[in-house]
Amino acid sequence: MKYTMITTNYAEQQFLETTGVVNSTPVGNMNVVNLYPEKTKQSMKGFGGAFTEAAGYTVSQMSEEQQKEIAKAYYGEEGIGYTLGRVSINSCDFALGNYAYVEEPQDFTLETFSRERDQQYVVPLIRLAQEAAPGKIEFLASPWSPPAFMKTNEEMNHGGKLKKEYRKLWAKYICRYIKDCHSQQINVTRITVQNEPEAVQEWDSCHYSGEEEMQFVRDYLGPTLKEEGLENIKIFIWDHNKELLYERADEILSDQKASRYVDGIGFHWYTGDHFEAIEMVGEQYPDLELFFTEGCVEYSRFMDSDDVYKAEMYGHDILGNLNAGMEGFLDWNLVLDEKGGPNHVGNYCAAPIHLNAANGTYEKRLSYYYIGHFSKFIKPGAKRFLVTRYTDRIEVTAWINPDGEQVVVLLNRQSEDLPVVLRHYGDGAELVVKAHSIATVRITK
Incomplete structure (x- = not known):
């Protein structure tokens, strides 16, 4: 799987895109945000x-x-x-x-x-x-x-x-x-x-x-x-x-x-x-x-x-x-x-x-x-899915769009960068959410 990370921050970098790959090897247990796309809630x-x-x-x-x-x-x-x-x-x-x-x-x-x-x-x-x-x-x-x-x-x-x-x-x-x-x-x-x-x-x-x-x-x-x-x-x-x-x-x-x-x-x-x-x-x-x-x-x-x-x-x-x-x-x-x-x-x-x-x-x-x-x-018809996070200093919501794309929005209101490991049952990607920024991660096959 691959991801695109879109970031906007206080330095007025708007919708700045970076890309990467969701690892197929375990990413460890620290700084984790766990994703559970099979556990869905309301529709948008x-x-x-x-x-x-x-x-x-x-x-x-x-x-x-x-x-x-x-x-x-x-x-x-x-x-x-x-x-x-x-x-x-x-x-x-x-x-x-x-x-x-x-x-x-x-x-x-x-x-x-x-x-x-x-x-x-x-x-x-x-x-x-x-x-x-x-x-x-x-x-x-x-x-x-x-x-x-x-x-x-x-x-x-x-x-x-x-x-x-x-x-x-x-x-x-x-x-x-x-x-x-x-x-x-x-x-x-x-x-x-x-x-x-x-x-x-x-x-x-x-x-x-x-x-x-x-x-x-x-x-x-x-x-x-x-x-x-x-x-x-x-x-x-x-x-x-x-x-x-x-x-x-x-x-x-x-x-x-x-x-x-x-x-x-x-x-x-x-x-x-x-x-x-x-x-x-x-x-x-x-x-x-x-x-x-x-x-x-x-x-x-x-x-x-x-x-x-x-x-x-x-x-x-x-x-x-x-x-x-x-x-x-x-x-x-x-x-x-x-x-x-x-x-x-x-x-x-x-x-x-x-x-x-x-x-x-x-x-x-x-x-x-x-x-x-x-x-x-987050498209009309998207369903929210559940996550867990390692700290309340990072705010997270996650959604799965009708086409199967996963969307994870991460908000960092702190004055320092925060590491985040997006993980699904052990596998995932290591990211950094910049100070005073918001990031949307799109995960696709």
Whole structure:
């Protein structure tokens, strides 16, 4: 067997390749990472990012050729292998302002429903990705807020709740959105009930308790999707931070009628690792799809961190989530401007690619390559397999692709090089994972 080792490190060597042979003689017992490809776990659904209005607007400021390059960098065959996308139902904070598809409070038939706003920047960005992608992109759609008139606080920002008398109409509204996307060949296959239902934000937000989310799924969203011929659309609950993942899953799925409509659970990273929560949910509810639905490096907390720190946040979290059972990964904004926006309330963040329209340039940040060490090589349909490792200073996840290729991702966040012996039942290869680097090893016959 032979291997190719692809390395990206803090010295900005990106996707540097070396090759070698997996020895057919014993490699010893020290510095070992054991591989057990016969011991498989979850399957990978894919990787992707969010098509926000901010991303679409920013890309639109670049030349036509640059727009295509950026789309190919994510979704093209020469890119980092994205096959999934996230879209917002109505506006989110990374929009140019609040907007909804219906603004008329008396429109109980959704006659005035219009996604004209999405046609300006969101849909063109989707089209660029679709043109670049070798296959079909699947989208997960999430609402940040219903229209203001449907909410108790009469505005899209600052939380509030969905008024009880609008629950059925809101469910129909979501169905209308999905059908409208499908009519434009935007393949929405999954929805979340509410982005960050526990958060009351200064931007677009809406609060649901666990009981309220359960009731909305059970009595309105699930039945309405079925009535509208959309029962194949997968409903995801929670879509918020991992520290309450298990509690929210248990609160909603303990209702048997509601649980029949729920296909997955989404989680974010903003409150820390909590990888055990993913594992607990997977063990308790093995039929649920487990998706990371949002994460980014917030400038409000990490403005002074360098690119290595930001990239290693991604590497550590993706790797830990994968080993806990994650099946799909959706980063936040695909691209942002040089300030980390636009954002209609100034909630600026980092993205893997930043653009500067003023001078007509764009930059792939180190995080782009760190994400790519997973997304480019772990293919849809790949199965995770088990490993053991000699130290917690090296972080490891391992996968077997549908074609039989083994993919091992190794993350070294230490300030010194670490030796690694990849071993399968005594035979293997001796490697060195450089300080502050990530390496993907592809093993083929």
